[in-house]
Amino acid sequence: MCRFIAYHGDAIYLEDLIATPRHSLVKQSLCAEQARTVTQGDGFGIGWYGERDEPAVYREVMPAWSDENLLALAATVRSGLFFAHVRAATAGGIARQNCHPFRHGRWMFMHNGQIGGYAQLRRALEARLPDALYALRRGATDSELLFLLTLARIDDGVAPQDAVRRVFDETVALMQARGIEEPLRMAAALTDGRRLHAFRLSSDDAPPTLYRCRGRSGTVVASEPLHREGDEGDWVPMRHGETLSAGALDH
Amino acid sequence: MCRFIAYHGDAIYLEDLIATPRHSLVKQSLCAEQARTVTQGDGFGIGWYGERDEPAVYREVMPAWSDENLLALAATVRSGLFFAHVRAATAGGIARQNCHPFRHGRWMFMHNGQIGGYAQLRRALEARLPDALYALRRGATDSELLFLLTLARIDDGVAPQDAVRRVFDETVALMQARGIEEPLRMAAALTDGRRLHAFRLSSDDAPPTLYRCRGRSGTVVASEPLHREGDEGDWVPMRHGETLSAGALDH
Amino acid sequence: MCRFIAYHGDAIYLEDLIATPRHSLVKQSLCAEQARTVTQGDGFGIGWYGERDEPAVYREVMPAWSDENLLALAATVRSGLFFAHVRAATAGGIARQNCHPFRHGRWMFMHNGQIGGYAQLRRALEARLPDALYALRRGATDSELLFLLTLARIDDGVAPQDAVRRVFDETVALMQARGIEEPLRMAAALTDGRRLHAFRLSSDDAPPTLYRCRGRSGTVVASEPLHREGDEGDWVPMRHGETLSAGALDH
């Protein structure tokens, strides 16, 4: 289990969500309140869009709470579209390649949750990747694999918000065909640098927590409410199965 | 605040204390029960004596719970005298140089606690170091400084167990002279590769926790009981002000 | 391209080969003389056998020359069978999971060289792995893959020294079938904790350098001669296609 935030709106400093709020993502890395694991200390990552189509991604294996680089970056970089993620490793070991967000071209993805029976399914899922995406595989996580499978569907012409759901459905079908009884649970965020898509999905009735907040400057999606000083908007739990999409026209 | 263990006795695998027990040091790094901070994820270190007079020290800035090297080392290395420490940083930043145990020649030291008003005292304390030890300063922690001050007293001819206590008393006196009201609290362990000395000291009535256990294979000192399977000995809280010394003749 | 050493014989300190010689492995990491890249600074690893069947492996993404832990370990640990490797990354990115030696159970493997056209071949090679070994894949290197393919052949009953050669031949055949003209070059070492096997193989006439030296204490295999003070044995270049096997009975 992990914790993450995604933002789309006017350009703000990354620290406004990552470090400053009372229950900021950095604080959640040390002490999450709604996750199955209290500590999310197995690496972290941030990704943001500047003036180019491709985002910058900074990923590190140290805990977010102890990384001075993260605080310095978050205090200087402003962006209108960014992701941040703190990791509690379930599969794949500690490595930057296993940290979120994952990036390919202008696409960025992050994930919280787990594919039930992943060790049994990994091979079958990787086999579904087209050659070009197979070659991009760097780590060993289920999350990177879900991202590559999503890119494959998008290459097929499926709309981004439908692609994630399609991968979810196909993976659940595969799990059922193999008799895997553990659930597939995922909170996820995907963006192409223009629109932000967030998802709360589960094959059982216990998807990971995910909240949305529509404030003055833009839309925030977060695993747990950030409790910002003078929070102008409400933190609304996303429904099981809900997809949120936010773009420049929405603000 | 940090957590640590020290062992002296027959050669055992490091994992027997670090990784295997139900409340092993690695588990304490993720979830301590008697520390002011739950998480001790700001680096760790182990140090042990092999066939030479000088110990090996392995220190790393990652959390102990996520370091595969630590588990591999602890499963292969056997020693009759070793230290292990997990850190929750209070001063000095995240760096290997700030991780315990500290080593100089055949000496090794580790510490849990804090010098009250350290930022004000650091300069005066460093000024007390003789030139040769001043030159060894690598990091910025109060712990490394307490170690160097102890070595200075030992060079003066003071017995090891008295040297730590002497440094404690001198530091408290300096704090009082400066009107510092915060306490000096320390649990510490010191060894020259032959005898193990452990200390539970505080200028107020709340020293960090420290327990001793005399088992079949040897003596363990630990910040928190390890609850080993079939623990043959009892975990006895050390008294406030107590010093323990264990050597080869004691077993 | 990388540099490595392997040792089998009487127990010696790891530093006797890794750090002390005039052209030690640590010095080769900063300035190799017979490699296509001068600097081997993309991580390193050591692995050694103690009293148990399984070896300890310590791998790190920093350069070998700047890692204080490595020097401390090498000065304290003695072993009669150990590997050490410094990496110049060709494929797979910088991560501990991509550092050598690779370990599985009591087996250990390291490699210097490259599979020509690896990006095109990776999928076909991974498809050859049986399920149990496929699930062990952690990184993205051709080296880890060659190790897993070798284990698969050993599981089939092939002798270790033949298994590496078999994997070499099969990979070359696959490359030819795909019209890949880049060569497969490999210097490699494999051990089960009892016998050491070393290989110098290439599909063209330019295999990576590999030397063997039979000294008083045991057998050393190294990418480049170490020029030890008072080197008692000669450094003999292994022939193209040569396999060396050394075990306890040989000393």
Added chain:
Amino acid sequence: MCRFIAYHGDAIYLEDLIATPRHSLVKQSLCAEQARTVTQGDGFGIGWYGERDEPAVYREVMPAWSDENLLALAATVRSGLFFAHVRAATAGGIARQNCHPFRHGRWMFMHNGQIGGYAQLRRALEARLPDALYALRRGATDSELLFLLTLARIDDGVAPQDAVRRVFDETVALMQARGIEEPLRMAAALTDGRRLHAFRLSSDDAPPTLYRCRGRSGTVVASEPLHREGDEGDWVPMRHGETLSAGALDH
């Protein structure tokens, strides 16, 4: 010895100097041509000014050439004033705290060179720091110390370009008083976020190399010419003792 670049002018992508040129700083980290050490692989750092008075600093102990975060940051961040530095450690060990640039408030500093006889001088130099700056000391390098001494002079009212030279003169005087015959050599850069000051100084006739280049977009100072594609300006060696100052009015 280290290598560095500093830039002041119109906002450009950091990669335009750090990664893209034929002899970019990243390439110099692997293979410097005019340094006493070929490899500058003991960590690196970048610092830049955004919209706030204080710069962001990203420092890492890995080599610059293998850090994916660095490339991603340099491809996304644009700035009109930035520093970048690759380190070959001479004193102080491998740690982020020992990596350049050093920052305090809106000030940033980096350095290439060495204080002769530093181990003997360190104590006397640290004693000159006023309390507030003494408390900021985090690492063990001569470079961080030169920065803090410079800040002390600036606090005294000395102009920045004179402050560095004053510290240089005072340090040389101290070295002579102690009979130290090794030279003090330094190439350095200092900025307050508005003006860039660069220095090439030595107590003997062999200061570290330093070049300046006045191009269309702004002023570059670099340890070695970068040989950019279509380099519009000339790379002029700075004279021994020369100070360069560049500010917004100069462009």
